[in-house]
Amino acid sequence: MVGMLRRVYLDNNATTPVLPEVFEAMRPYFGEHFGNASSIHHHGQETRSAVERARDSVASLLGCQAAEIVFTSGGTEGDNLAIAGLTSPGDHIITSTIEHHAVLHACKHSEETGCEVTYVPVDSRSLVNPDEVRRALRPNTKLISIMTANNETGVLQPVEEIGTIAAEAEVYFHTDAVQAAGKVPIDVQRIGCDALSISGHKIHAPQGVGALYVRKGTHLHPLFYGGRHERSRRAGTENVPGIVGLGKAAELAMQGFKRGDHEKMSALRDRLQKGILAQVEAAGVNGDGAPRVPNTANIYFDHIEGESILISLDLKGLAVSTGAACSSGAIEPSHVLIAMGLRADRARASIRFSLGKQNTDEDTDIALALVPETVARLRELSPACKGV
Numbered sequence: 001m002v003g004m005l006r007r008v009y010l011d012n013n014a015t016t017p018v019l020p021e022v023f024e025a026m027r028p029y030f031g032e033h034f035g036n037a038s039s040i041h042h043h044g045q046e047t048r049s050a051v052e053r054a055r056d057s058v059a060s061l062l063g064c065q066a067a068e069i070v071f072t073s074g075g076t077e078g079d080n081l082a083i084a085g086l087t088s089p090g091d092h093i094i095t096s097t098i099e100h101h102a103v104l105h106a107c108k109h110s111e112e113t114g115c116e117v118t119y120v121p122v123d124s125r126s127l128v129n130p131d132e133v134r135r136a137l138r139p140n141t142k143l144i145s146i147m148t149a150n151n152e153t154g155v156l157q158p159v160e161e162i163g164t165i166a167a168e169a170e171v172y173f174h175t176d177a178v179q180a181a182g183k184v185p186i187d188v189q190r191i192g193c194d195a196l197s198i199s200g201h202k203i204h205a206p207q208g209v210g211a212l213y214v215r216k217g218t219h220l221h222p223l224f225y226g227g228r229h230e231r232s233r234r235a236g237t238e239n240v241p242g243i244v245g246l247g248k249a250a251e252l253a254m255q256g257f258k259r260g261d262h263e264k265m266s267a268l269r270d271r272l273q274k275g276i277l278a279q280v281e282a283a284g285v286n287g288d289g290a291p292r293v294p295n296t297a298n299i300y301f302d303h304i305e306g307e308s309i310l311i312s313l314d315l316k317g318l319a320v321s322t323g324a325a326c327s328s329g330a331i332e333p334s335h336v337l338i339a340m341g342l343r344a345d346r347a348r349a350s351i352r353f354s355l356g357k358q359n360t361d362e363d364t365d366i367a368l369a370l371v372p373e374t375v376a377r378l379r380e381l382s383p384a385c386k387g388v
């Protein structure tokens, strides 16, 4: 009898499975509790209070007041809302070369509509230097947008220092914390940001829901015009089941921090990383030496295409990524790895392993058995790596 392929999912920076507790919390809001949260009657009141409970939970996760949370459709909307909502034509924006496309393309659009944008570089570990941010300030700088954690390398940026620079210069500071939320504790007061975006599907809530923290008193132009939902900051009937799921995922993330789950996660990631590096030559960690979220290891395997490794591993049941999910399949190497100064061939030879709450020691064992043998086989086939 042919055995079932055991599938191991190590691509949690692309998306995470909805946790059973999250799904159970959402379930009644697809049926029994179906009201429009803006309706005055019983059905509306029921869903309104569920939305407000979720707002409290998300606010606790981020260390802010509930009224400062705007529910969105995800990280992309939060990033766009912050960038377009906090700037006007003629303003100058400072961002970095390693941001997610949700920020980079929103900034490109702002350039087309009359803003000026400075893209500060990063060092070889993918770290933004706060001094570069300070040097980029101009009299018309309105906004700094620098991510908390990078989606490809997992590297944590010096956001608290950047927050201080923004406060001293009296400019807005937005941080894309989509890959940091649920992985490291976040406190908007400590970061000193005016806006911070998170996404449900990166923290075991469903796809298509997220939140933007907007500091009280901050004037934000909306992206959408319509009803007065979300205190006129985001028009549109609330996605009640999604919001309830996000609230539950936020609660579970906070419980996880208390239990020390992130330490267990980094032990698992470190075992995976060390095990791979011990067995594979001409491989290394992108972003090594910089502080990182506990779940990510981005590793290059010289002389082979990351795409070939990804496909071979997928055939054996192991799901990994060559970088940002949205650029998978594209021929260009990752803009993040190139910005760090990697040669294009090394950037193309890189694989991102990202763990989630559902991963176990056994998953790591399976990955440790599959990755070295797959790399060795592909290198045997590759004329470029004779002598490796």
Ligand SMILES: Cc1ncc(COP(=O)(O)O)c(C=O)c1O
Pocket: 013, 014, 073, 074, 075, 076, 077, 079, 100, 102, 147, 149, 150, 151, 176, 178, 179, 199, 200, 201, 208, 210, 325
């Ligand atoms: C750093 C970062 N920002 C923004 C996004 C976009 O979030 P969403 O998929 O919820 O639109 C992602 C998703 O990959 C991300 O990793």
